[in-house]
Each structure stands twice: as C-alpha cells, then as structure tokens.
Amino acid sequence: MSQSNLFILMVIIHLSFSQSERGKECVCDLKNLDPPFPKNELTKVETSALQCIETITSEKMTDLDRLMLGLQQRIKQVEENVIVLEKEDDRNLYGAVSLRIIELEIAEIQDLLDKLNRTTQNYHHLSVQTAAQLDAIKDTMLELEKFDKMQVIKRNRERRITKNLEQCKKELKATAAPPTVSSARCGLGRVVSVAGPRTYSLTVFTSYTYGAWGRDAQPAPGDENKYWLVVLSTSNIYGNFIRQYGTLSTLLLGIGPKDTYISSTNPTTNTIQGPNMVMYGNALYYNCYNTYSVCQFNMTTGAVSTVALPKDTGYSNKFPFAHLAATYAYTDMDFATDELGVYVIYATTSNFGNVMISKVETSNPPVLNQTWSTSLHKRTATNTFMVCGVLYATRYLDQETEEIFYSYDTKTKEERFDLKINIKKMQTNIQFLNYDPRDHLLYVYSDAYILTYELIFQ
Template sequence: MLEKSTTSSSHKSVRGKNCVCELQNSDPAFPENKLNNVEFTAIQCARNVTSEKMTEIDRLALGLQHRIRQLLENVSMLEREDNGNLYAAVSLRIIELELAEIQELLDKLNRTNNKNQQLSVQAAEEFQDMIDTMRELEKFDHMQVMVKQRENELIKRDLERCKEELNSTSPAPTLFPGLCGVGHVVNISVSTTYSLTEYGTSYPYGAWGRDANPAPGDENKYWLVVLTSSNAYGNFIRQYSSLSSIMLGIAPTDKYISGSNPTTNTIQGANMVMYGNSLYYNCYNTYSVCQFNLTTQSVSSVDLPSDTGYNSKFPFAHLGTTYGYTDIDFATDESGVYVIYATTSNFGNVIISKVETSNPPVLNQTWSTSLYKTTATNTFMACGVLYATRYLDKETEQIFYSYDTKTNKERFDLKININKKQTNIEFLNYDHRDHLLYVYSDAYIITYKLVF
C-alpha cells in the first residue's frame, strides 16, 4: 500500500511492506489576500454606484426638457398678450420665476454630471483592476471550474430569454375595440418615469398624475397626494407646474381639505383621481364618493349603495398583504370618472359605476362583474374597459382581467406583465391624453406606456 505525505523525508519499514513518500507541490500558494481585496472593492463599488445615481442625470435632463418647452409656450403666450409694447407684468414675473427654476435645474445637472464623471472614472479603474486580478487568479483554476460556470450562466440566460419569448403576450383578437378608437390593452412598456417624491421614502402610500380634464392653461400641471397619517389618510393635495417640478420637488402649491387629519371629508385610501380641477376620492369613514373642488375648496359627496364595503371590508389584496382602506377605487378614461367598489349583495364582486361630475356628483350607469375584489391588487379604466391587476412576485404585477362596459364581456385570461421597480403598487390610473399608466409604488412615482 502506498501512502502520501507532505513530510520532507521518506521512511521504509523494517519488514519492507510500507513506505512513506514526500509530496511536493510545485505551484505557488493561492494568494487569498488578492481575492479578499477584489471582494472588498466590489462591495465598495456596489455602494457607490447605485441605480439612483445612474438615472439621476436622465431625470434631470428630462425635467429640464419639459421646463424649456413650457417656457417657450409661456413666451409665445406673452407675445400674444403684447398691447402696444406693454406686456403683462404677471406673465413677465412667471417667466422670470421659470428662468430661475431652469437655472437651478442647470446648476444641479452640472453638479451631478461632474460627480458622476468622477465616479465613472474611479469605478472604471477599479473594475479594470478587478478584471486583471481575477484573470491572474484564474491561473490557479486547473480544473477550469470558472470557465464551465460561465458557460452554464450563458446557457441559463438563454433559457430565461426563451421563457420570456414563450410567455410574451399576443394581441387578443376576440374583443372588439371601444368607441374611443385606441382598442384594448395588449402590452405594457418598461417604465418611462421613475423617481422618489420630495418626501423620500417616508410615505409608501399615495397617488399622483395629471388632471384628466384640465382647465385651459393647466394641461401641464401634475398633482400628488401622500397619505401622511397611518398610511391611510390624507388632507391636502400638492400641485406642480410640470413633470420636472414634481420629480425634483420644486415650487409646489398645497390645497387643504381640512386642517386636521383624519376628520370628516378627508381622504381615505390611496385610490383617487383628478378630473375638472376636482379630486374624487373615498371620504373618511364613509361609503361615499367625495368631490373636492380645488377652486372653491369645497367638498360635496354622493353615497354608494348602503351595503358597499368600506374601512377595509373589500380591499385590494394578495396572499402576502392587504392594501388597507382600498375598498373604493376611482379611475378616469376618455369619457370621465368611474368608481369601482364591491357590495355584499353582489357577493364581494366588483361593481363599476359612472360618476357624473356635476356638483354634487351623481352616480349614473352601473355594471356588475364576477371579479371578486380582494383577488385583485388594483384596477384602472381605458376606453371603457376595466382592467384588474394581481401580484405575481416582487418583480412582476400582472394585468389578468378585463371587463368591457360596451359589450359586457369579461376575461380572466389576460397575461400582461408589469415589470415593477418596487414591491407593491398602491395606486395606478390611466391618462388618455398621453396613454401612460401613472403608478405610485412604495413612495416612488412611475409611468408606463400602454400598448393598444
């Protein structure tokens, strides 16, 4: 029998049956300290180079683009107001303020660009050092484990791409397009806007978007509501003059429903919409539709059926969580405002009612569906069709259901996936003017382009 040892001498037994041989390794010792240095550098790079930093330039540039476009429109308006070389002082003051905001955006863009350039150079150097070191360490991989691992990763990636292609959504030819002309939703793009609000991550529940029927001159305004009390209640609406303003938190104006929160007529739940300079929402501790007129700062309301679920009786939910106080949802499309809710007489299934935007509001035509409300995580309307979403996992939400109010046809087999930036979607609504889906997701404001 032959036994191997790392001892420096050999030995032969007296009887001559066993021998001990010296085993010498000609390879140098593995430089573990170099591997540790690479790991430390990679951790530091991951901390310094974040997705937020990399997208900040894009957000600032987008904001600057919108501000300049709006400035051009206001200057054109000012020129039309010219009356014998006597310009409106108010318009001049507005342009002066916009120029100051644009300069502020430019300064911030330059500062951010300089920081990112320095970070990019530093990261590139560190990355190259890591590549060189890992190539050197691969010389110790005599069994070519790393090479085979890379080949396996490429195969896994190709398999995932094949799965995505197989699961991709094809247009649904069985449903007729609505009268508004855009047809039915068949796909959804990657996010086109992604930003934290000026509140940071303090308030994960909220809503935002544009007025679906704005007054002349308010077409570019955006609104934001955060639920500042118990992630359930709000008492004011914040407005911004442009997309860049809301993304950067510049010069907002606030309109208060009440001085305290929560109390009578304040906002309950994250589901609300803006239409005709009025906010439509679920009133605090009632099963009513509230209409807050931002011009008069007055509230009017209309009751839903008395067996309507509220105070988290029929909320949006999935197996992992329940979205509190989301019993009553609101949506807008080309034709106006809808309220989506559930009643005990309809066995907790979704009901859609058209809301006439008079003062006070009035409930009009109503449709009953067979969608059990708590199986959905949110709903929105587009071209007279109700769409419902459900939670698949932390990365994916899915539009799985539709109900066409024109044909009364419903489907449960839609598979239109939304690639999420955050885990939960607390609010979404469709804007027919730009065909975007406005999303509030764990304190982030996001938009997605719908494909019809």
C-alpha cells in the same frame, strides 16, 4: 461579479506523500504542490464590490434623468409663453410683464443647465473610476478562478445561461392577444404593451410609501399643466391635504408647491382613506374616512359632497388589493379615469368579494350611474385602471415585474384572464396606478417614488 461567485471558489489541494519507517511507526510527510490560496486578494475584491454598490445608487442614477426632464419641461413652457406673447404684444404693460416672466424662466433654465453640466462632469468622473475598478475586479477574479479545480463556477455559469435562454424562449412563445377596443369608441385600438418608465423620481416625502399623483383628467382652462400629489401621512392609511405643482418639472424638483387641506386634523370626517384617488373637473374623488361612500372634494370651494355605495361594499380593509405575500392596506376602493369619465372599483359580499364597477357622474353632489359585476376576485389583483370603458387589472409577479392579466369590457361584458402584458417595476410595490386619457400614460406611485408608463396601442 456577484457576491455568490466571490465565495464559491473551491480549492483542491494537490498533495504529495512520502513515507518512511522510524522504529515501529510509519511516518508520512505531507507536501502541498499548489500555491496557497490568496485570501487577501479575495478580500480586496469584496471591499471594491461593496464600494461600487455604495457609490452607484439608484437615486444617483436618476438625478440626470430628473434634470433632463425638468429642462425639457421648462423649455417647452417658455416656447408656449413666447407664442402667447407674440399674439398679445401690443407694446403695453401686459406685454412687458409677460416678457419679464419669460426672462425669469430663461434664468431658471440657465440654472438647470449649469447644474446639469456639473452633474454630467461628476458622473463622467464616476464612470471612469468605476470602470477601472470593475476591470481590476474582473482581472483578479479570473486569476482566483484558476484555483477552482472542480470548475464549480464554470458549471454554475453554464446553468445560469441555460436558464436565461429557456426563459427567453418561453417569453417569445407567449402569444396571448390583448382585447380589442373598438376604434369607434376611442380611436386607440387595443393595448399591446407598456413602455417605460418615462418618469422616475423620488418624492420629497421619502418616508411615506403610500400615496397617489397625476393630472386632472378634465382640467379647467389654464390648469392643463398642473400636477397633484397626495401622500398618506398617517399610518400609510389617511391623508388630509393635496399638494399641487404648476408643471411636472417643478414637481420633480420640489419647487413652489401649493397645499390645499381637506381637514385640519387626520384622520377625521372627510379624510382620504387609502391611496386610490383621482382628480377630475377640479375635484378629487376618494374613499371617505371609515365609510362605504365616495367623497368629492371641490379644489376651489373646499366643499365635500358624498354618494354611498351599496351597503355590503367592503371598506376599512375588508376587500383590499393583495397578492400571495401581502395585502395593500385600505385599498378597498379604487378610482379610475378614462375617456368616458370617472369610475369607482370595489367589491361586495353579495358578489362574493368579486370586483364591481360603477360609473360616477361628476355632478354636485355626485351620483352613481351604471354598475357592472365581474368574476374577478378583488384580492387576486394588485391594481386596476380603465381605458375607453375597459377595466384592466394587474397582479404581482415578482419584485421586478407587474402583469396586466385581466380585462372587462363594459360595453360587450367580455372578460379576459390571459393578457400577459408586463410592466417593468423600479420598486417592489405599486400602491397606486391610474390612466390619464389626455396623454395615454399610466401614473404610478410606488414605495414613495412617482413614475409614468406609456400605454402602447396597436
């Protein structure tokens, strides 16, 4: 029961009049034939509703998902380690060490199982308690609704149902076809929808709403399971370190991170500026501090190499991503990975603030290869990503929905503005979004939460 319905109850008082004459005065007696409105019952309903809101939070609802996901990842890792042990087991010291590692991992799995069991029991108790509260609230509201003699609640309910039905019909009529991606290029077909989120978790950096995360799109041997996380820890604009985790479960649980610093202070030369960055070939690609250049940070050596974009490229908040209500600060340059490599997406004054796409060759130092001009104005989009050489752009629809509305095919140079592929948001803003060609997932950083979505191909 929504709070609007709690206060919309209207009372019509049935009155009876009796009239008598006393001397020269006419006296009327007023009697209320209806029982008094039970204000205390309404107050109890409001209190119960507030208690439910405080008890069941989005953080609690995701705890179980995080534990399940962590457990799945741990079990998968143990299975892989057992396969390796079976191949290498020659009864020497190396096999014994590997067996000990597996024993430790099994112990960690048991700890996760114990925590999962405790959490499940707590949630079961919470579910039973909340269900009883909701039943009591429903019964009370049905009794209170009898005082609504003008049937205001009934008419509002009918209008709301009619509106939802019309919206449903409208969505069913939307038949815009997404662009076709040649199977010869990636073998994926066309993007038809976005499913998920598959992962949804609050980071340990709860106060930093701007950041990025993901996997290396072309990892070194042995680093296939690693994940990286960057938070913009200064004014939601600058960052100077990359945090790495061995697996997704350790990232979600905040276990055993390894920090690599680009610089000791923030902001300064080579500092990360803006939330859009990618990891490719053991190097982080990002917008260098206060310049129109691409930075390449080698995760092993700590060396930084740069390549400059055109001199009229927007930077330092000149051409950020935006929507009608707000802009995403310092998002002038976006970086993307796909099956073909690394790209930088930006805007220039010579192209009237419209999006430019440049292929970044990942040599050392990096160099710019082919560049494409589009007619998409950068401030009309909130994010971009690449799939099989096709650029996709998203825009803000409302607090719950982001829409993939635009595409540009770098092979055919075809543009589309009518895709209408929705992404269900868990938080209001999406500060970072990138496609991983290894698992076909979109990695999202949204108001300090990290999420993944699955791209569905026809």
